Structure formats: C-alpha cells, structure tokens
Amino acid sequence: MKLQAVSIFVDDQQKALDFYGGVLGFQTAADVPMGEHRWLTVVSPEDPTGTQISLEPKDHPAVVPFTDALAADGIPFCVFGVEDIHAECERLTGLGVVFTQQPTDMGPVTVAVLDDTVGNLVQLAQYTGA
Template sequence: MKIAMTSVLVDDQEKALRFYTDVLGFLPKNDVPMGEHRWITVVSPQAPDGVELVLEPDAHPAAKPFKEALVADGIPYTAFAVDDVHAEHARLTGLGVTFTQDPVVMGPVTVAVLDDTCGNLIQLVAM
C-alpha cells in the first residue's frame, strides 16, 4: 500500500490552482469538470508521477469551521518538504506570499508556515 493522493480543502479551486502552480511551483496533473466543482490535482515537478495533491472544494458544512479552527490556532493543514526552508521562504516572500511563521530551527528540522490564500496554513519542512 502507498499514498497516491492527499487533499487540501480550498475555498476557491481556480484561485488554488493558480497559487499552487504559479506561486508554489507544483505542476497541474488532472483537471476534470465534475458539475459545480472540478477534480483538480497537482504534483511536484521533482516527482511528476508521485503523490498527487487534490485541490478539494471545502463545500461540506464541516470543512470551513474545521479550517477556521486550525488557522485560529496556528495549526498547518499539511506540510511540504523543501530542501532549504530559508531559501524557499525568501523566494515565496518575494512573490508576495504571507508567512505566519518565519523559518525556525527545531532540532533536526527547520520549519516555516505560509498562508495558501485558500483558507489554509501550510508548513514547509526541511530535514
């Protein structure tokens, strides 16, 4: 068994697709119309056949309160691995990304937390 897909709940799929591709640098993989919403996945350019991130609509009534509670408590929804958190922080800050936590060294890892503009905090992690 392996992880093939994971999701992030987004408040606007089109905005999320732009942010996750144009800003974060993921590649679009699937974009399938599904009535009111779409099945959109993106992948890392470093692993285009690897795990897909589904940009899942947060239309379920439980989704928005869940996301709001996480953000209010400063808890990231998920984490992405990067080679150098400081370099990625500088690159993304230059692109206008808002960070709720600048890079912090925590023992063997360095982390930072960004706002994905779609209702989530996302942690960047380097081992």
C-alpha cells in the same frame, strides 16, 4: 498500496491552482470537470508520479469551521519538504506570500508556516538531520 492523493480543502479551486501551481510551483496532474467543481490535482515536478494533492472544494458544512479553527491557532494542514528553507521563504516572500511563522530551528528540522490564500496554512520543512 501507496499514497496516491491527499486532499486540501480550498476556498476557491481556481485561486488554489494559481497559488499551488503559479506560486509554489506544483504542476497540474488532473483537471476534470465534475459539474459545479473540478477533480483538480497537482503534483511536485520533482516527483511527477508521486503523491498528488487534490484541491477540494469546501462543500461540506463541517469543513469551514474545521479549517478556520486550525488556521486561527496557526496549525498547518500539511507539510512540504524543501532543500533550502531560507532561500524558499525569501523567494516566496518576494512573490507576496504571507508567513505566519518564519523559519524556526526545531532540532532535526527547520520549519516555517505560510498562508495558501485559500484558507489553509502549509508548513515548509527542511530536514537538517542535526
């Protein structure tokens, strides 16, 4: 068994694709019409056969209170690994991405938290092994 796909609940699927694809740099892995919504997944170009992220609509009534409460306290929904967190934050800030937490040294890892524009916070992490 392997980890094939994980879900992120998003306010709007197209806006999510614009951000995860156009800004963060993931590539579309699946885009299948499913009635009102799409089965829409993205994957890292560094690992095209790796775990996909499903950009899920917030259809269920429990989702909005859940994602809003996490965001209010600054809690990221998932973690993306990067090679150079300072360079990545600089690049993304230049593209207009909003950070709720600038790069912070947390011992073996340096982390930052950004707003994905569709209702979630995402953590970037660079393992420094210190």
